[in-house]
Amino acid sequence: MLLFEPDWPLPAGIKLGWTRRQGGVSAAPFDTLNLAHHVGDEVEAVNLNRERLLAAMPGCAEIRWLSQIHGCVVSDAARAQDGTEADAAFTQQRGLACAVMTADCLPVFFWTDKADSVACAHAGWRGLAEGVLLETLARFDDPSRVSVGFGPAIGLAAFEVGEDVRQAFTDWPGRGDCFKPGARAGKYLADLVGLAERQLLNGGVQQCLRANACTLTEAEHYFSYRRDGQTGRMANLIWIQ
Numbered sequence: 001m002l003l004f005e006p007d008w009p010l011p012a013g014i015k016l017g018w019t020r021r022q023g024g025v026s027a028a029p030f031d032t033l034n035l036a037h038h039v040g041d042e043v044e045a046v047n048l049n050r051e052r053l054l055a056a057m058p059g060c061a062e063i064r065w066l067s068q069i070h071g072c073v074v075s076d077a078a079r080a081q082d083g084t085e086a087d088a089a090f091t092q093q094r095g096l097a098c099a100v101m102t103a104d105c106l107p108v109f110f111w112t113d114k115a116d117s118v119a120c121a122h123a124g125w126r127g128l129a130e131g132v133l134l135e136t137l138a139r140f141d142d143p144s145r146v147s148v149g150f151g152p153a154i155g156l157a158a159f160e161v162g163e164d165v166r167q168a169f170t171d172w173p174g175r176g177d178c179f180k181p182g183a184r185a186g187k188y189l190a191d192l193v194g195l196a197e198r199q200l201l202n203g204g205v206q207q208c209l210r211a212n213a214c215t216l217t218e219a220e221h222y223f224s225y226r227r228d229g230q231t232g233r234m235a236n237l238i239w240i241q
Contacts, residue, residue: 028089068086109151
């Protein structure tokens with residue numbers, strides 16, 4: 001199974017999921033299902049991994065691959081080309097998957113209850129603080145009809161940050177619950193999913209779902225940049241069949 005599909009209540013016609021480490025052809029340290037060209041893996045291996053992934057996605061004819069820059073640009077997947085610089089993609093086109101790659105950052109899936117619009121966003125702490133999730137939500141006509149899902153990311157117990165990161169969220173809704181004192185002076189454990197959830201609920205979203213998976217601690221399943229340095233990337237995808 002190349003695409004892990006969570007047991008979330010989705011409207012008919014919406015498909016989403018994420019890859020794990022297994023099922024590809026890449027050699028260590030990208031073993032084995034690396035989907036990223038920018039990490040130093042062999043081009044042929046990445047291309048084959050992408051081909052295998054697409055073949056395992058029912059009702060999907062194409063995946064739109066972005067060049068992520070830790071910002072807040074949202075691309076129209078139907079008009080963009082592979083390699084477009086953006087950290088989120090939105091579409092109403094059937095058979096076209098919005099995709100973001102991660103290896104600790106938070107992937108966020110968006111879909112409407114009518115199954116007529118979907119989006120996927122890449123939210124590291126910088127992009128989250130700059131507003132990538134609200135920029136993505138703004139592509140939908142009515143946030144109250146939008147549900148979101150949070151894919152695997154670095155968890156609260158593993159994500160140690162400094163005061164600069166905490167200060168980036170000074171005016172954030174519920175910030176106090178999302179930063180816990182770390183073991184070292186001046187360090188905090190940050191709840192990336194909690195920060196995202198509070199912002200989106202405050203923005204009008206009615207339902208948030210969680211994968212409850214930590215990329216750093218679950219080494220068997222997930223790539224983690226913070227854990228391994230040079231490593232592969234998972235893909236997180238959503239599409240309308």
